[in-house]
Amino acid sequence: MSPSTTYSKSSATTAGRGYLNGSPLKSKSLASGVDGKAAGGMETLSLIEASKRLAAYTAVDQHVKPEHRIIGIGSGSTVPYVVDRIVQQGVELNAGRVFIPTGFQSRQLIVAAGLTLGDVDQYPTIDITIDGADEVDHNLNCVKGGGACHLREKVLAEAAHTFILVADYRKNVQFLGTNYLSGVPIEVVPFAYNKVLHNLHHSLGSPKAALRMAIKKAGPVVSDNGNFIIDAPFTQEQLADPYTVLAQIKMLTGVVEVGLFCKMAKAAYFGNEDGSVTVRWDDGRVEVVPSATSA
Numbered sequence: 461m462s463p464s465t466t467y468s469k470s471s472a473t474t475a476g477r478g479y480l481n482g483s484p485l486k487s488k489s490l491a492s493g494v495d496g497k498a499a500g501g502m503e504t505l506s507l508i509e510a511s512k513r514l515a516a517y518t519a520v521d522q523h524v525k526p527e528h529r530i531i532g533i534g535s536g537s538t539v540p541y542v543v544d545r546i547v548q549q550g551v552e553l554n555a556g557r558v559f560i561p562t563g564f565q566s567r568q569l570i571v572a573a574g575l576t577l578g579d580v581d582q583y584p585t586i587d588i589t590i591d592g593a594d595e596v597d598h599n600l601n602c603v604k605g606g607g608a609c610h611l612r613e614k615v616l617a618e619a620a621h622t623f624i625l626v627a628d629y630r631k632n633v634q635f636l637g638t639n640y641l642s643g644v645p646i647e648v649v650p651f652a653y654n655k656v657l658h659n660l661h662h663s664l665g666s667p668k669a670a671l672r673m674a675i676k677k678a679g680p681v682v683s684d685n686g687n688f689i690i691d692a693p694f695t696q697e698q699l700a701d702p703y704t705v706l707a708q709i710k711m712l713t714g715v716v717e718v719g720l721f722c723k724m725a726k727a728a729y730f731g732n733e734d735g736s737v738t739v740r741w742d743d744g745r746v747e748v749v750p751s752a753t754s755a
């Protein structure tokens with residue numbers, strides 16, 4: 461199964477998910493070349509898909525080294541390109557590696573690619589984890605959990621010696637809460653959801669926090685861990701200090717994990733519309749990999 465094909469399907473439902481400026485860009489395509497398949501009538505990636513792939517390929521090229529044996533694979537619509545590029549490193553290299561998924565989707569990706577599956581209970585330390593993000597600020601704080609995977613994602617981020625984010629240009633923001641407006645994803649044990657909602661509405665300043673409801677299934681979204689998800693919108697001003705918001709939510713009894721990842725990443729890779737890749741590092745450096753040399 462081609463990861464690109466898998467992504468095209470998933471992108472139909474995730475490309476505009478929760479984003480202020482998502483929808484108008486969904487059908488825009490690159491003029492030529494960036495997807496490498498445009499000639500001959502084959503599939504052309506949308507601008508956003510091409511940006512995701514650029515970010516993923518560049519991050520893998522710069523960070524997934526031959527000596528890396530235990531590799532965490534994140535969730536979302538950018539991660540299949542990560543797996544795609546890792547597979548391109550060759551059967552011989554990958555034969556000696558174990559891949560740890562952050563949920564059902566990445567488990568399927570690993571299995572479909574013929575890679576060896578492991579879990580974090582077998583491998584409590586991971587060489588490198590690469591994952592997507594819903595939004596990343598200039599200090600490398602990020603919102604994750606748009607796909608309800610943030611509990612396992614945070615465990616794998618914390619277990620990793622190196623945690624790398626990959627995303628398209630829409631996710632590169634100065635302040636969280638700029639483009640991703642669905643709110644901070646919060647995983648809660650089911651029986652406590654209404655109590656946590658009450659806390660968010662009346663004590664933590666998120667009056668529009670709501671239980672995430674399923675599509676094509678009656679009732680709420682249920683995470684891979686059997687829990688419910690609350691999406692809690694906060695203003696840019698509130699999210700200018702994301703660690704305080706994270707700590708306040710996490711202290712609420714019934715909360716399992718919060719989709720705010722504060723300063724966990726070593727670097728974030730953003731694929732840009734012009735084919736370049738912006739790299740933000742945890743020491744404040746910002747690099748731009750020009751389109752000619754990016755993946």
Ligand SMILES: O=C[C@H](O)[C@H](O)[C@H](O)COP(=O)(O)O
Pocket residue numbers: 474534535536537538539591592593594603604605606607608609610613
């Ligand atoms: O729960 C989902 C994860 O946190 C994803 O990594 C995040 O939602 C970004 O996904 P995408 O790359 O599809 O925008």
